Amino acid sequence: MMPQDSMTSAVQKIAKQALATFRIPSLVGEHNKVFMDNQNKLKSLLAEVRAVDLKIVPRATESAPVPPARLVPPVTYMHIYETDAFSMGVFLLKTGASIPLHDHPGMYGMLKVIYGKVRISCFDRLDKPRDGASGVQFNPPLVPLQKSSLRPSVLRSVGEYTAESGPCVLSPQRDNIHQIDAVDGPTAFLDILAPPYDPDEGRDCHYYKVLHASSEAADRKSEAQEHGDLWLMEIPQPSEFWCGGESYPGPKVSL
Template sequence: MMPQDNMNSLIQRLARQALATFRNQVSEDSKGFMENHSKLRNLLAEVRVSDLKIVPRCVESSCVPPQLIGPPVTYMHICETDSFSMGVFLLKHGSSIPLHDHPNMYGLLKVLYGKVRVSCYDRLDSSPDSASGRPFNPPLLPFQKSAVRPSVQRSVGEYTEESPPCVLYPQRDNLHQIEAVDGPTAFLDILAPPYDPDDGRDCHYYKVMQQVPEGADRRAGGQEQTELWLVEIPQPSDFWCGAEPYPGPKVTL
């Protein structure tokens, strides 16, 4: 039987709310989902590194480069159901999670210590030769052009432990890159539903190939957005993710 303090821990309550939010999700616009999603964001905003019993890593800029001391990124698994997964990513000084997607998935991240820079992109609903009515002539072989997507950079934001959660949606801010800024960092991560290649939810990596010529910028919500080309690539050779044990309160669902 789970100890009483674990049953009432913030991470346990957060997991229960994530389950309530995503287990019976019908529509992003439904009142019930929006209310549960708001409760989940509010709970996530309360989480601090001490709640998970994680000790922050060194913050000096002179830390050893990550490639010399193992994987640049490690992951602490907390829990997973058919509806969501939850864990902690730890990024070493100078490391990043490359530009990637969460196909048809929601994402929420809350920084526990340090600072991250999150760059978000959206695909545009057009073929490579039709975006902005401009020709597409990047230095690619013909077979590679099928992997190219006209896209737009929606935002670049920096987050610390004092910041509200960063929220990603199935059709908005779904492609993103996460970089450690000025030292090591860690963030609590919720994905809903979890990755599942058999159900069309595999992780894909991308590279910014070419910015659409000047004058092709779009505006959305009153903000200028820069169009660019993204090409799907294999997982970058300098990125891999290791694992380490999660030291905090256990979660039972």
């Protein structure tokens, strides 16, 4: 039993644990001890994974994309495995590339850098604005349609992650909206989402722009974020961002 287990690939172990963690939706939640124990096991496995385990060779540093770099996607994705419970793959970002601010509706996620460095900025929507969008001022002024798409928000964290860092974790309630920027060269990370994106199930990806509002509350710096002086406005997918695909060279997953 021991030799067989020792030969199991790291990515197979991660996929198996991801399935155990997310396979029963009714048991998924931060108040369920079994779920939290399984999630912690998954985080521990992810913390140990390296590019060599996925047979991915770190890309050499290249010059930053220069418009119009439409011939080469700034970001590519290697699909590894997907079930109804979770999806797993690797995102590769070129020097200077970003995955714009986007959400993961009703989803959990884990991101583990396997080479390079990323900066991740995480936001949360607030439950409700102080008095609706009418109580704040934007420069330039917004048209009514733009105001209707505004959501009060808070910046939860900005952090840099390398292959030596632990996973970055998001939940439906916290750190669910984030932007990912390549820092100091190309980078790649293993990504798990549970459940996967599915527009038919209401899990479509939305993109956002951060707006800073001016108001009386914003003048009181200690209270500014409490009162929601940051707003997210939903926007179309930015034209400078698109994601290509490439083949995954690592060990196969079978569940």
